[in-house]
Amino acid sequence: MRKAGKVLVVDDYEPSLRGLGQLLEHAHYIVLTATNGRDALEIVKRERPDLVLLDVLMPGLSGVDVCAELKRNADTRLTPVVLISGEQDRQTRLAGLDAGADDFLNKPADPEELHTRVRSLMRIKRLTDDLESAESLFLTLGRIIEARDPCTEGHCERLAEYATTLGKHLNLDQADLDALYRGAFLHDVGKIAIPDRVLLKKGRLTRKEYELMKRHSAIGDDLCRTVQSFEAVRPIVRHHHERVDGRGYPDELAGDRIPLLAQIVSIVDVFDALTTDRPYRKALPTATAYRMMRDDARGGWCQEDLVAVFIDLHRSRELERARVAV
Numbered sequence: 001m002r003k004a005g006k007v008l009v010v011d012d013y014e015p016s017l018r019g020l021g022q023l024l025e026h027a028h029y030i031v032l033t034a035t036n037g038r039d040a041l042e043i044v045k046r047e048r049p050d051l052v053l054l055d056v057l058m059p060g061l062s063g064v065d066v067c068a069e070l071k072r073n074a075d076t077r078l079t080p081v082v083l084i085s086g087e088q089d090r091q092t093r094l095a096g097l098d099a100g101a102d103d104f105l106n107k108p109a110d111p112e113e114l115h116t117r118v119r120s121l122m123r124i125k126r127l128t129d130d131l132e133s134a135e136s137l138f139l140t141l142g143r144i145i146e147a148r149d150p151c152t153e154g155h156c157e158r159l160a161e162y163a164t165t166l167g168k169h170l171n172l173d174q175a176d177l178d179a180l181y182r183g184a185f186l187h188d189v190g191k192i193a194i195p196d197r198v199l200l201k202k203g204r205l206t207r208k209e210y211e212l213m214k215r216h217s218a219i220g221d222d223l224c225r226t227v228q229s230f231e232a233v234r235p236i237v238r239h240h241h242e243r244v245d246g247r248g249y250p251d252e253l254a255g256d257r258i259p260l261l262a263q264i265v266s267i268v269d270v271f272d273a274l275t276t277d278r279p280y281r282k283a284l285p286t287a288t289a290y291r292m293m294r295d296d297a298r299g300g301w302c303q304e305d306l307v308a309v310f311i312d313l314h315r316s317r318e319l320e321r322a323r324v325a326v
């Protein structure tokens, strides 16, 4: 019979650990156990359970501490956590909620209640797993597109780093930073539909070829439409070639009508293109790239002050790196 999922039970009191474990094994779950917080964190890292049941009162790391740690870590924050505490323990529940706990159970656990909670959290976990695999599929797609063009190796990763650094500097919230990260990988996803003879052409594109190439941003937006969690990324994918003077594509948006996140990706995209080798020229020195970007911004490409912020930030980070290297 197919196992119903993997549950980690954490309790310093062996009899209740055994009791909970048996109840869950009966319901065909794979049960892992730990008797303290440290071991629990290790096991989560190694075994990737679908759900963690945590006793609150444990010597050393408490259940609330372990929960907070799991929710802080990007790799484990989607793993549901149920805290098990004494009844009416309001303070603990508040602390647990604060730490990101997904649910609570009273001690001693009522078997029926335990099964219902575990079942419903497992269902949610499966949904988030599906969403995550859809998401990683798309991020992989971004890398595949990059791999078609040997000149752009590492482009997505660099873009993600530049864009989120600039976003943090502009005090954007976490949702926007997430969108920037994904947008960096996905901005050119529509190039999947552009034939190699155009995408990889060494010489100048003909007018017709250029028109074809320009379709990649709208096509990319269309591809992302199927994944709900990409809603925030779509404006980046669609508008990363717009210009503030309204002469960009696909929608000829002007000025503030271009979404800020799209402008950020546009700036870091151009910077990375200028400072890496291309089929038709070698990478340009950073100072030359800065100058060209400033000139282009003045000519109507994008907000001049945003380019200035990026250049300042990049320059200070370069200095930082140089200092570290010394």
Ligand SMILES: [Fe+2]
Binding pocket: 187, 188, 216, 217, 240, 241
């Ligand atoms: Fe593009």
Ligand SMILES: [Fe+2]
Binding pocket: 155, 187, 188, 269
């Ligand atoms: Fe790009």
